[in-house]
Structure formats: structure tokens, C-alpha cells
Amino acid sequence: MAADLVVMIDGEGPMPGSLRSPSASPSPPSLGENFDPRPFLEFCTAHRGAPRYERVILVGDGQPLEQHGFALAEAARRGGFRRVRLDTRPWRLTNPRQVQAVVQAGVAEISVGLHATDPALHDRLRDRPGDFRDAKKCLANLARLDAEALVYIVMTSANVGQLRPVAQLAIEAGARRIDFWAYAPLDPTESEQQLLVPLDELAPRLLEAIATCRAAEVEAVIHHVPVCVLGEEGARVDATEPDHFHDHSQFWAAADPSARPRFNCLREAQCDAAEVCLGLSHAHVNRFGWELDRLRALPRTRPWRPRDRSVRRVDARGRAQAPHGHARWLDLLGAHAMGVEGVALTRSEARYPLQMPDGTRFVLVISARDDAARTFKQSRSFNLAYTDVVGPATERAIAAFVGPVLDTIIANDDGSLSLDARR
Amino acid sequence: MATERDVHRGVGFDAYPLLRPIRGKIRAENLLWNSLEHARARATWEAPLRAIQALVGRDRSVWSVWLDHESEALSWEVRVLNPNGHPPLGILEPLREILAPWVDLLPSVRDLPDYAMLGLRFDAAPPGGVGRMHVELHRRGPSPRVMQVYRVEAGGPRLAGHDVALHPKRDAHEVLAEIKASRFVSYSLDRRLLGRTLIPELFACRRLHVGRRDHCDALGFSGVNVDQLKFVHRRFDFPEPMRAYLARHRDRLEHILFDVVTEYVARDGTIAHLRTGFRSCF
Ligand code: SF4
Numbered sequence: 001m002a003a004d005l006v007v008m009i010d011g012e013g014p015m016p017g018s019l020r021s022p023s024a025s026p027s028p029p030s031l032g033e034n035f036d037p038r039p040f041l042e043f044c045t046a047h048r049g050a051p052r053y054e055r056v057i058l059v060g061d062g063q064p065l066e067q068h069g070f071a072l073a074e075a076a077r078r079g080g081f082r083r084v085r086l087d088t089r090p091w092r093l094t095n096p097r098q099v100q101a102v103v104q105a106g107v108a109e110i111s112v113g114l115h116a117t118d119p120a121l122h123d124r125l126r127d128r129p130g131d132f133r134d135a136k137k138c139l140a141n142l143a144r145l146d147a148e149a150l151v152y153i154v155m156t157s158a159n160v161g162q163l164r165p166v167a168q169l170a171i172e173a174g175a176r177r178i179d180f181w182a183y184a185p186l187d188p189t190e191s192e193q194q195l196l197v198p199l200d201e202l203a204p205r206l207l208e209a210i211a212t213c214r215a216a217e218v219e220a221v222i223h224h225v226p227v228c229v230l231g232e233e234g235a236r237v238d239a240t241e242p243d244h245f246h247d248h249s250q251f252w253a254a255a256d257p258s259a260r261p262r263f264n265c266l267r268e269a270q271c272d273a274a275e276v277c278l279g280l281s282h283a284h285v286n287r288f289g290w291e292l293d294r295l296r297a298l299p300r301t302r303p304w305r306p307r308d309r310s311v312r313r314v315d316a317r318g319r320a321q322a323p324h325g326h327a328r329w330l331d332l333l334g335a336h337a338m339g340v341e342g343v344a345l346t347r348s349e350a351r352y353p354l355q356m357p358d359g360t361r362f363v364l365v366i367s368a369r370d371d372a373a374r375t376f377k378q379s380r381s382f383n384l385a386y387t388d389v390v391g392p393a394t395e396r397a398i399a400a401f402v403g404p405v406l407d408t409i410i411a412n413d414d415g416s417l418s419l420d421a422r423r
Numbered sequence: 424m425a426t427e428r429d430v431h432r433g434v435g436f437d438a439y440p441l442l443r444p445i446r447g448k449i450r451a452e453n454l455l456w457n458s459l460e461h462a463r464a465r466a467t468w469e470a471p472l473r474a475i476q477a478l479v480g481r482d483r484s485v486w487s488v489w490l491d492h493e494s495e496a497l498s499w500e501v502r503v504l505n506p507n508g509h510p511p512l513g514i515l516e517p518l519r520e521i522l523a524p525w526v527d528l529l530p531s532v533r534d535l536p537d538y539a540m541l542g543l544r545f546d547a548a549p550p551g552g553v554g555r556m557h558v559e560l561h562r563r564g565p566s567p568r569v570m571q572v573y574r575v576e577a578g579g580p581r582l583a584g585h586d587v588a589l590h591p592k593r594d595a596h597e598v599l600a601e602i603k604a605s606r607f608v609s610y611s612l613d614r615r616l617l618g619r620t621l622i623p624e625l626f627a628c629r630r631l632h633v634g635r636r637d638h639c640d641a642l643g644f645s646g647v648n649v650d651q652l653k654f655v656h657r658r659f660d661f662p663e664p665m666r667a668y669l670a671r672h673r674d675r676l677e678h679i680l681f682d683v684v685t686e687y688v689a690r691d692g693t694i695a696h697l698r699t700g701f702r703s704c705f
Binding site: 262264266267269270280282285286288289290291292304 | 592593595598599613614615616617618619621623624626627
């Protein structure tokens, strides 16, 4: 299960790794008419009793953030999250007193996008005049307070030549961590396609910027870049995804997996890094091809298995099948297996999408038993939790619905199935 | 409506697993009927297609809908297995009989070599005109992964191409070797071309069918989900009413895996797609 929980307060906030807010995209996600903070406040109350997430990331930049941001941050701080992060646009944090109030409300980390050393280029990439000036002011304010500045840089053809100086600028401005994101647009326009960078241009410049971070002892994290083009720095690639908090009255569409960029690599079956590496974005492949001269599969130490997202309860003639493979994971749910939409199995998790009678959807997640990790319930071999809730049901209603399913798993888990806890 | 008895098959007639519980879903053949309606060809072809379904059994034939990117015309194919023990014409003989009220199927052909599948291709007959069906045979060999395609005309079968079925990820080396051994596309000239033919949005499928035809290359992506099918409708400019129909019924078709086939050549330094089709069974 992810350690971080993203809470989209409105569609105006910057999404990690993207240049524009979701509401600026041609098909912005739907937002509720009236933002209602209560579902998250209720979630915080429940989370305090049984904490599941390390960090909450509040994302927003619109009127709902202004109205409810402080209350949400305070609730999160009291709600069992160890870290509270705010992702907003820097213009909101140019006033030192404002930043102080945010920090006092419990926000310990603030993300700031910095995409160029040259203000005009930064503002053009952000599509917002004055954004560079605001970002620098925001960083200066944070440097004076006990809050961590997390800088992220989206790497495009326009700024790839200045990655090292941008990293240097971020370090000088007090960044505690820098996230480097390869630009990965979804359904890019012609001009967005022009911003993609081929690997042979990107990798050497990114490595120079990483060396700068290393020398300054600032943590550097890389996203959406193939592990195999980064040498030893490949270990810095983070392909994990936070969970999203959802409620029908809020930014529910962000949970739609088709609204996120997709990735692939032709060498996946040959490559030992495939489980920690996403490969190339579809936008990248469409522009530059599969980059086969650049990608070097890391020799496999364990066999590759194709992912199978199917439900197999009947054979080709419609007869009930004896459990095998994924069917054994369905059988773990007993009669409740009829209610799941399938099972997605990875090395570390089994995920079962479920739908409640009122239409609320969520994903039941089974991961390896880890007594040190926080979890909703445990069976003999597994931690059991649920995530990605979309729909009107309250936390209590979901718990009541999922309870019998979890009890069945606990009763059926005889120790013969296992998951890898390494990731 | 879909039922628990439905079996979902791909081009090789292997059964696809069910992706979602069947409750509230519809059968894939609705897409076939919708495409025929769009081309005003349902009245011509529904009865012959129903007759084929009655002959071979429900979910024992595979239909495909094709869009020609030059003429923008739709065409169709229906494919059936050739069960053993029907020489000298195999399944063609009973097909000829049951289709006699509508089409003459190769009346002069008296015998055929053994074959695994038979395909009937047809397009929208002109209004008031008589529909015609063209026959193709699919024969295994020389290896089990290879299926040879023969066009059958009055003079008999003529080899028109072949398809090699491979796993996209596990067999990646062979996939690349097969795709690159092309008479129509020089991949060494521009490494980006591979991203145009081996389409990333469709790469996550169950089988790739790397094909050669006498006039182009073909690449089949077998076992793609309804969202990938929606992508294909958008990417290849299928007629708006067909796109709208698929979008409207997306949630009721998400239990099915479909097949997609692209046919292409290199032209003016890029890839020109000639025809695109999608398949399911009925
Ligand atoms: S070969 Fe592919 S999966 Fe392996 S590290 Fe490179 S991009 Fe990632």
C-alpha cells in the first residue's frame, strides 16, 4: 500500500510531474459543485484511531483551498498523518506571514515547481507570468521557517540544457529534496509533443544535475525515466504512486486511471528492473520510437511472469474451473469473489476492485503481512486494506460492507499464498 | 444482452477470459450490427450472418469490421473454424448451402486443400444490389505459430500472406525480428517508425500477430480491452456514430477482450495505415 495519500481539494493545484494544473487540460476532471470538507474530516478522525498513511498531500489552488485549507491541514495533523504536505501554486506563498500561518496549521512540507533559471522560460512552461518570481519568493519564505521545501523540475526539450543550473538554484534556495520528472503528457497536442526529450539528450544532463545534488547532499528522486539509462543513479527512480482520497462531492475524476499517462518497455520480460521501472511513456514512444538502441535490459535474476488482470471462474465451455493461478486469489474471497470485478496481481499486491450497492467503488488491497506497517486488518499472511474510494458511501458504510469480505479472507488464508514484501 | 453462457474468442478461436462479472453487460456483436447499420448494410447481411451463426453455433464464429482509410468505406469479415471430417470442401460446403438464398460461394471450386479456418469477406452492397462474399482460407504451417492466408477465387486458392502469433513481451526478440523483416518498411532508416507500427497504446495485449500481405504489412493486437478499442476508434477515425455508440456502451462492454488489426506500408518517410479492423465473436 502506498505511504502517501493525495487529497485533491480543487482542480487548480499543480499535479506532481505536470506543468499545468488539471483544470487547464482540454478535458478537465469533474469537480463537485460545492466542495464539502466533511468526508475528509471524518476520514481523519477514523485514521487517527488506525493510521494507514505516513503522509497526506493536500493539492489545490482555488477558492476551496482558501476556504478550507487550514481546517484540512489541522485535521490531517491531528488525524494520524506524520507529515502534511501542501502542493499549491507559489503565488499563494509569497507573503511570509501567510507561509507562517500555513506552517503553524501543521504543514511541514511544501512543493515548489522550478523549471528554469531563466524567468521567461519558467513562466512560459508554467503558462503563468510571474510564476518564477513567486516560486523564488516562496522558497525564500520557507528557508526562514521550519518547513521543508520540496522542489520539482519537469524536464522538457526547452529546459533540458539547464537542468544542472536549475538544481543548483534550488539547492541555493534551500531545497531539501529535488524531484526530477520526465515530461509525460497525456494525449499531447502538437506543441506539447515538441517538449518531449529523447533519452540520449536527457540522460547525460540529468546525471549532471544529480551529481550536483549529490555534492550538496540534497536528496534527488527521479520519475518517468528508464532505470537502465541512469547507471548507478537508476536506484533513485521512484515509480510508486500515492493513493488518492476520493468522494463524490470532491475531485473524484482524478482516480480515473485513464487520466494518467501510461508506460511500456519492449524489454520488460528480459529486464530485472521491470518491476521498479515504468519504461517509456506512450507519448515518448509515439514521438521517438521505442528507443531500443538506448535501453539495456538488466539481466533477470527471477523469471518474468505476464500480468493477468482477468477473472477466471469458468472455462471455455462455461464450466466452473478448479482454482489455479489468479483463481486461487479469487477463492480467497469465498462467495464474495462474485462481487469483485477481477484481481490485479503484482509481485507485492493483489488488488480487487469492488462496487457497493450504492455505486461506491473502491479497491481492496492485499499485501504481505508486515507487523510494523499500519493496516486495516491482518490475516495469517497478509495485511488487508482498501483504497481509491469513489462514490457517496461514508467511511463507516464502507467498513461495514468490507468487513465480511475481510473476515472471509482471514478465515480462508491458510498460508499457502504469499506476496513479496520488498516492494 | 450478454449471458453466463457467452464465450469470448479471439482470432485464433482461443477463448478469452471474462474481465468483469457478466451482469448488465451486452454482447460484442452489437458493435457488428451497429457498424452494418451505419453503412446501411444490415438489411443485406443480417440474415446471412444469422444463418452462419445457426450453422456453426453461438460464439463459434469471429466477425471483424474494417475501415479503409483511403475510401473511408467499411467492410466486414466473418471467420469460422473448419472442423475435421468434411473433405473435399470442408465447412465451405454447408456454408454454400445455407448461404445459397443470398450469395453464390465459389460455385466452380470443387475441392480445397485442408485448412483450419475459413473467412468470408464482404462489403456494403450497393442499394438494391446483390452482396458478394470473398473466401479466404487460413492454413497452419510451416510452424504451429504461423497461419498462412490464401485467397480463393474461381481458379483455386492463392497464397496472399501469413501471420505469426507471438507474445508481445515474452517473445519480444522474435516480435522485433518479424516486424523488421518487412518488404514495405525500412526500420533501419528511421528508428521512430517502430513506434508508429508497434503502437504503444495497444502493446499491452495478449498476442501480437505479425503479418505479411502481398501489398502491405499487418499487425494484429489480440486481447485488447474496451478502452484500447475506444482509442483505436479515435486514433483511426472510425465514423463518429460508431465512436459514439462505443462510448455510450463502454461500461457494458468492459467484460470483453477484442482484437485489433492494422495494415500499413511506409509512405513519404512515415507509416501509412491502409486499413484497420477490430474483431470479436458471435
Ligand atoms: S530495459 Fe525497460 S524495464 Fe528495463 S530498465 Fe530499461 S526501460 Fe526499464
